Amino acid sequence: MKVIITGAGRLGRHTAQVLAAARNEVTIVEEDDDVVAALEGALPVRLVTGDACEPAVLEEAGVLTTDLVIATTGDDEDNLVISLLAKRQFAAPRVVARINDPDNTWLFDERWGVDAAVPADASLISLIEEATSSTDTVALLRLSKAGVNVIETTITSQSRAVGHALADIAVPAGTVVAAVIRDGEPAAPDAGIRLRPGDELLLVSHSATEKEVHAAFQ
Structure with a gap:
């Protein structure tokens, strides 16, 4: 499975670690050059530097052939824009987005291209289960495709x-x-x-x- 994760914060890094360990092809998009430099060689993923809210950056990350986009930035506005672009402009099969502010929960639905929304306080396991539901998640995290x-x-x-x-x-x-x-x-x-x-x-x-x-x- 090809996965794009936008945002290299703690949640984004941990999600990438789990999915890469399960033999998925993972790309992280992060706009902070210093963060990208620090991650070089630390995670078994492809790194793309840039703002994922820009269509050209998503294209560079491989959104046209990806199976899953996970928006994990710390900004709800960015996560919504990324989700909308991924789903509406690039027809990504599945889009999962993090909700940072509970007051914004009502926005995270199909109108913004979000297939599954995950609250910021949800566990890593909950996010992965939401992200991989289309690959038949069983038990804790059974990635049957892998x-x-x-x-x-x-x-x-x-x-x-x-x-x-x-x-x-x-x-x-x-x-x-x-x-x-x-x-x-x-x-x-x-x-x-x-x-x-x-x-x-x-x-x-x-x-x-x-x-x-x-x-x-x-």
């Missing part, structure tokens, strides 16, 4: 994995850690990283269940 599960687990102070290096954790067969998100920033899953309370782990598995993955860490 043939894998992407499972999220959070380390708490009671988790058995606290203080242990990632290499010491026996994850189920056919499962790999795609990212460790610490203090809101995704980090490469280095084998020597020691897990702390609050760490969020994204794991990709071809066969393990959510229960089996949680049991390894909790």
Whole structure:
């Protein structure tokens, strides 16, 4: 599946990490040059610098052949303009948009090209489920088109994995850690990283269940 994510804030980055880990072709559009430079090599995605509210930038990102556009900027006006352009001008098959201000919820519908709207306080999982509903999401995040599960687990102070290096954790067969998100920033899953309370782990598995993955860490 080809995906365009507009906005490289925390939600945009995490969404890109999950979808890329599930073997989707992901492009992030971000207008801040410094943010784009910081992301170079940090995420397995294509980066496009520019304002996604401009049709030419969306075209450069590949909107004419994309399967999904996700507008995750921190500005509702921008998310609506992006959604309208993606759906009305470029006929994107599915458009998902983030709502930052609850008072604007009534605007986020098909009139503005929005197929699914996600409140800013919704979980990452909720956004991905909305975004991938057309690909038969099952269980937590079963991306059937990719043939894998992407499972999220959070380390708490009671988790058995606290203080242990990632290499010491026996994850189920056919499962790999795609990212460790610490203090809101995704980090490469280095084998020597020691897990702390609050760490969020994204794991990709071809066969393990959510229960089996949680049991390894909790």
